[in-house]
Amino acid sequence: MNLLVEHFMACRTPADFYRLQILTECDATPNDIASLSRYRTMLPPEVSAWSENIRAMMFMQAKTVQPFRRELISRNVALYTTRNGQDAPRDLLLAFCGLADRLQVPVPVVLQHLDGSRFDVLLLRDPSKRIYLQGVPEYAPDLGLVAERIRRDIDLAGYRSVRSIGTSGGGWASFTVGAMLGAERAVSMSGKPPGPTFHLVRMWEKRGYSLNDQHADFAIFERLYGSIAVRSTRLLAFFGADHQPDRDGAEAFEQLVGAVGIGFRGVDHHNLMFDILKRKLLATFFDRYLTGDLDEIVPPPGERLLDFSSLEPPAARPDLGTTGRQALNAS
């Protein structure tokens, strides 16, 4: 029997189940979720309903399971890959989770909407909830050292290109580490830069986290942002156009590091990824903004508020084989 199923069957209280559910949403591969689905009759009804919900989200746009496997690099860093040793050159996608240790939607859902034959995904998170101000716990204590550690752990030269994405509190980490590693592009989803004028600081204080002088040297950010802005990495800051805090965050990124802010109309909340997902456009969004030609996808100034209709799915997708998505846009 699948190990994950065994773990679920060993749970005794709702809290046990919820802990494992949250962990699964933050760590699992699409295959893990598919396995849970196969054993759903052996699971408690609420767990079965939850796993079917995740499965439904996974198959919003893609039908063939992306066969990622997870290789743990550190407690909070994992590489997801479908590599089998005979692959064409790949791209490395750095993915910085937000406060909930996911990419606004569950990790297996995101992986399932990526092209596993093209991307390896290096997933990083900061469970200390300090939005990477002290790097990635148990990996490297600031983002500069995170970049150095990635260089040591991953053969970047073996990749065709490096790209990065970060959601919410991971947005600025995506920009920072992406630029430091010479990423071709870096994406922030509903992110905002840390700084004394932002409400995140008040949130940390409210939650009792110390922001002593050592951790609140915001001049560091000015120097850091100055160094990011002159690098060649193209920075794209996506936001819900009707959600003022995220609009402000994207504008701050524009001013601080020269990012291009791109808003989607009709989104009045923080979770932009979920809005894209529920419209069955997440694979299309990734195809366009993670892999598309930058000259074609960056809208000109003054036209950076988009409708979701701008993410027109292609009429037909090529068969990408056993590791690819074969039936996109199926209902």
Next chain:
Amino acid sequence: MTSPAYLAMRERVLAAIAANPSIGPNSPAMLERMNDPARDCSFEELGFDSLARMEFCIFLETEFGITLTSGEVETRPSINAMAAYLAGESAAG
């Protein structure tokens, strides 16, 4: 509703909200409303989603031994409704 049992449960609900890693910051006005037993605040206003509901249940069970399901949170969708439910009282009382 001001019974000691209700007020004690309301404090626990507030503690579970404050500790919830999935909920964003609250405005001073909302914090004031949350802390006033005479007023109420819906979980939706606080940004509860499915993850926040699970975290809420985990905290209550871990910290106070209160066993609660996510479905029970969904059907008692405010601070006062949840406090009344946990205290075994009618929310309308």
